[in-house]
Amino acid sequence: MAFLEVNGIFKRFGKTEVLKGIDFTMDKGEVLAIIGSSGSGKTTLLRCMNFLETPDAGRIVLNGEELFNADGKYSDREIREKRLHFGLVFQSFNLFPQYTVLRNVCLAPELMKINQSEKKLSRAEKTQIRKEIEENARQILASVGLSDKLMNYPCELSGGQQQRVAIARALAMEPVILCFDEPTSALDPELTGEVLKVIRELKTTDRTMIIVTHEMGFARSAADKVIFMADGIIEEYGTPEEVFGNPKSEKTVSFLEKSLENIT
Amino acid sequence: MSFLEVTAQLSKGFLTTLQIFGITLAGALPLGLLITFGSMSKIKPIKWIFKVFVWIIRGTPLMLQIILVFYGPGLIGWDIKIDRLLAVIVAFIINYACYFSEIYRGGIESIPKGQYEAGQVLGMTKSQIFFKVVLFQVVKRIVPPMGNEIITLVKDTSLARVISVIELVKSAQDIISQKSLIWPLFYVGAFYLLFSGLLTILLNYAEKKLNYYQG
Numbered sequence: 001m002a003f004l005e006v007n008g009i010f011k012r013f014g015k016t017e018v019l020k021g022i023d024f025t026m027d028k029g030e031v032l033a034i035i036g037s038s039g040s041g042k043t044t045l046l047r048c049m050n051f052l053e054t055p056d057a058g059r060i061v062l063n064g065e066e067l068f069n070a071d072g073k074y075s076d077r078e079i080r081e082k083r084l085h086f087g088l089v090f091q092s093f094n095l096f097p098q099y100t101v102l103r104n105v106c107l108a109p110e111l112m113k114i115n116q117s118e119k120k121l122s123r124a125e126k127t128q129i130r131k132e133i134e135e136n137a138r139q140i141l142a143s144v145g146l147s148d149k150l151m152n153y154p155c156e157l158s159g160g161q162q163q164r165v166a167i168a169r170a171l172a173m174e175p176v177i178l179c180f181d182e183p184t185s186a187l188d189p190e191l192t193g194e195v196l197k198v199i200r201e202l203k204t205t206d207r208t209m210i211i212v213t214h215e216m217g218f219a220r221s222a223a224d225k226v227i228f229m230a231d232g233i234i235e236e237y238g239t240p241e242e243v244f245g246n247p248k249s250e251k252t253v254s255f256l257e258k259s260l261e262n263i264t
Numbered sequence: 265m266s267f268l269e270v271t272a273q274l275s276k277g278f279l280t281t282l283q284i285f286g287i288t289l290a291g292a293l294p295l296g297l298l299i300t301f302g303s304m305s306k307i308k309p310i311k312w313i314f315k316v317f318v319w320i321i322r323g324t325p326l327m328l329q330i331i332l333v334f335y336g337p338g339l340i341g342w343d344i345k346i347d348r349l350l351a352v353i354v355a356f357i358i359n360y361a362c363y364f365s366e367i368y369r370g371g372i373e374s375i376p377k378g379q380y381e382a383g384q385v386l387g388m389t390k391s392q393i394f395f396k397v398v399l400f401q402v403v404k405r406i407v408p409p410m411g412n413e414i415i416t417l418v419k420d421t422s423l424a425r426v427i428s429v430i431e432l433v434k435s436a437q438d439i440i441s442q443k444s445l446i447w448p449l450f451y452v453g454a455f456y457l458l459f460s461g462l463l464t465i466l467l468n469y470a471e472k473k474l475n476y477y478q479g
Contacts, residue, residue: 050385080387088385094378097479098400107396108386115392155478173386 003028009058018044020232029206033223040229042212046179051083087175091182093162095154102150105137105169140168144198160191180211216259220244228252270448277435278455284421291357296364321362327423330355334427352424367409371402404474411467418460
């Protein structure tokens with residue numbers, strides 16, 4: 001059985017059908033790249049998986065557990081718990097500007113483990129949890145190369161550094177699947193490299209990832225599987241060699257041609 | 265009447281002014297937030313009740329509202345003795361809370377959606393997102409317009425004399441009518457200037473403190 005199963009996801013905004021039946025599966029440790037032109041529904045699909053949008057139909061099954069079914073009703077609390085299986089790195093970083101880098105990474109784990117805790121924690125326990133969270137955050141920030149920026153504020157960092165903080169912040173919640181929504185689209189070309197490098201490093205740790213991207217070179221070299229989306233459906237699915245080397249669909253061919261034109 | 269005597273008498277009036285100012289601020293700041301939540305409510309009837317309320321309060325003179333709070337109960341045959349100062353403070357708190365609520369609303373709506381979404385995907389509850397992520401950013405953004413309102417409040421306190429509360433301007437007027445001295449009325453201006461100057465310095469300091477980050 002597949003690790004992640006996405007079945008028949010439909011989503012409409014008003015009269016516009018954005019997703020018209022999305023099905024795909026993913027194995028554990030796999031890196032899936034989703035490519036396609038703007039408006040093809042890639043970002044909406046990612047947002048559905050992170051419960052930022054509610055699909056009108058379809059279901060999402062992770063590791064045998066049904067996370068979402070359009071027929072079901074979910075409380076805020078259930079959604080909160082379910083969405084923690086997924087992490088999301090935004091195109092525009094969305095760091096919390098008033099907090100330091102370290103605080104940005106520690107805030108959510110602290111709120112979850114201390115403020116949302118079922119049992120009453122003693123002061124000593126709270127201090128202990130805080131210490132563990134901070135230690136963990138320092139390690140994650142070191143792994144994305146930001147050990148020397150812990151006490152800086154987001155506005156003092158470059159876009160690439162901010163995006164790496166955002167990745168660290170998502171990692172601190174220990175998501176099962178980490179999603180990226182065009183993580184380099186808001187960056188200057190010379191800064192995309194450092195972010196893509198971090199994502200490549202995450203791949204070596206067998207992290208399951210879904211990456212919506214416009215970086216064709218990156219999708220081709222870093223992904224295990226590639227989905228090409230067009231007009232709300234999956235037009236083409238396969239390994240990078242299949243999708244980039246030997247595309248079957250007309251739409252894929254013309255999209256890839258245009259993307260390559262832009263590069264050269 | 266000597267300069268010192270005038271100063272002493274005006275100072276008494278100024279104390280009342282300070283009292284109106286301080287209590288109004290302490291009451292209207294939190295009440296404003298409540299009105300904001302009401303007027304941003306997803307439940308349509310609640311939202312409209314609050315919107316209409318804000319419209320009425322902002323659309324009528326504060327002077328009229330003070331008079332209404334003080335004489336209103338008597339007019340509808342409700343026989344209670346309302347303390348003058350209390351009536352003034354009640355009217356001021358309600359009036360300023362409405363103005364504050366609109367500033368708060370503007371501040372809250374100016375926070376990018378991405379901040380809420382970032383909090384959501386990190387598993388925060390709605391109230392955690394508001395109090396831990398959004399609120400501080402709102403405070404930073406609303407300091408300048410709030411400063412404006414607070415300075416206006418200093419001078420609006422003079423409206424209290426319409427129901428004979430002896431605040432700063434009224435105490436000067438009393439001197440004029442009793443002692444036939446006109447200069448104390450202008451002397452009053454110095455009190456207001458000094459106080460609003462002090463507040464301006466404080467507000468600038470707060471603004472500077474909050475400027476440790478951009479965005």
